[in-house]
Amino acid sequence: MNIVVCVKQVPDTATERKLRSDDKTLDRDAVDGVVNELDEYAVEEALKLKEAHGGEVTVLTMGPGKATETIRKALAMGADKAVHLTDDALHGSDALSTSYALSQALKRIGFDLVVLGSESTDARTGMLPAMLAERLDVPQLTLANKVEIEGGEVVIQRITDYGYDKVAAELPAVLSVVEKINEPRYPSFKGIMAAKKKPVETLAIGDAEIAADQVGLGAAWSEVVEFAAAPPRAAGTIVKDEGDGGQKAADFLASKKFI
Amino acid sequence: MSEILVLVDHVDGEVKKVTLELLTLARSLGTPAAVWAGPGITDAAKARLAEYGAEKIYVEGSGDIVDFVVAPKAELLAHLMAEKSPAAVLVAATSEGKEIAGRLAVKTDSGVITDAVGLGEGFVAEQSIFGGGVNVRSRVRRGTPIVAVRPNSTAPVAAAGAGAEEQVSLMLSGSARGARVLDRVKQEKGARPELTEAAIVVSGGRGVGSAENFSVIEGLADALGAAVGASRAATDAGWYPHQFQVGQTGKTVSPQLYVAAGISGAIQHRAGMQTAKTIVAINKDPEAPIFELADYGVVGDLHQVVPQLAEEVKKRK
């Protein structure tokens, strides 16, 4: 089975993230990049599926040059090879452009199953998996906390408000996973060494037949009009419980008309 | 004024509160038209949509719409967009709502904005990003604006609309039938309001200590008429079901009041609750980061403070 896992490099959520004042896009240079946490679960699931059903796992990342660090991490976990889609023309792409660019790269790579995280910690749109399914015209198996493949059929548990739906589809398909699905492995020393020798193919937009006028800041379907640091929350009142903490909290709730 | 399509969120024939909020918002920007996808619409549901301003109610009542994942609803909205040329489309910013919005945007070559906490003139949306650190105003500049709005962003206000029903019948494409729902498994849901919709949420974390002790959290929630939430530490430990997890990888809530008991306030937890209007924290560690967000904090043992608070609330109601 030919599995492609989409991995994004994002700013470390522990650092302060900023928008650039010039073009109002995320300032990716100013912060340390890490693997989007949820994508580690996607890589883990891809590796497990490969272990159970055979095949190959390819990492696909769209991002600036330094995203190679993220690619190495996924390779160190055990993926076989990687494709790094990188081009200055892609800077500022929104979800629609990103899904278009990734779908073109995926068509070039070829796949039975595309695996994604359910959300990125920076953009947080949670739309990419559904958009890719639409663009690639394959079934959408998203928000999975359990995956089983038998024959050509994939059955997942899709997390819902009330519990879960059992959903089935034929391959090829797009799968997204939630963090309950597995426990991502740590790269071993051997894995880290091996990752250095694994093939990473670099693609510019032309290589993947990505139209320049459909990507990047200029093509974005939506734009930030303005932004500002959120006004700091007014410091709250903190009291120590002296046996009447509950009553005091009730006074506060009453003052705010909650009771 | 042109029409604004509002996708109705419904369970067991009942319209969810977020839909009333979206109708209220739509009314301030155009003429609201509700879109009902799937079987089970009732007269009561229609009356409710009309009460909150729906001039039209488009109904596609076939089972197919809900027997396949997400794609049919996007197809239905795309069909209506082609037919009615609305000024905008609003959906609830739930996981499914955002997926519908995403597919619809691709289908109709239209821009999409997710997790709006406000929407004004010219469909300029307000968003709160980076864990609440930055406020953004953004807008769609290609196609018809598609906006996923967070529950509790607006107070629903009734204002009668005509509620004229129009049947829509959609020929689902083969592509929309790719992912079949085999079974829906409902896990316990009591009489409490739904987490993402609730005006008040009371959440417990690792500090609660055990599954049994969650009754303390439930006790306060019931006194306040609130929904119960949990941190990932609590859901991972199996103390509370996963669908109640609040945070980055759980539900995003934006209630009027959020009470966090025994929760440290990790960035991933904050990502799901920092747009709450008022935050109360109970934690025995005065250094817990949750206190940075709290409008009111009690440093103490939740097993003392929370039951006492619940008693007081009951007394004063």
Ligand SMILES: Cc1cc2nc3c(=O)[nH]c(=O)nc-3n(C[C@H](O)[C@H](O)[C@H](O)COP(=O)(O)OP(=O)(O)OC[C@H]3O[C@@H](n4cnc5c(N)ncnc54)[C@H](O)[C@@H]3O)c2cc1C
């Ligand atoms: C990919 C990823 C996704 C994640 N997604 C989420 C998410 O969606 N939601 C989420 O919540 N977390 C998420 N996390 C986990 C997050 O990083 C934290 O680990 C988690 O939020 C901690 O939960 P907690 O605050 O309950 O536990 P802790 O951090 O252990 O805090 C427990 C708190 O309880 C206090 N306490 C203990 N006993 C008492 C007592 N008797 N009375 C009062 N206070 C007491 C302690 O002082 C402490 O502050 C995610 C992590 C990762 C890596």
Ligand SMILES: Nc1ncnc2c1ncn2[C@@H]1O[C@H](COP(=O)(O)O)[C@@H](O)[C@H]1O
């Ligand atoms: N630039 C990117 N390169 C590779 N994968 C991506 C990229 N952006 C998003 N993804 C994938 O899409 C998922 C959802 O992201 P998002 O829709 O931005 O919340 C992520 O978890 C990744 O798997």
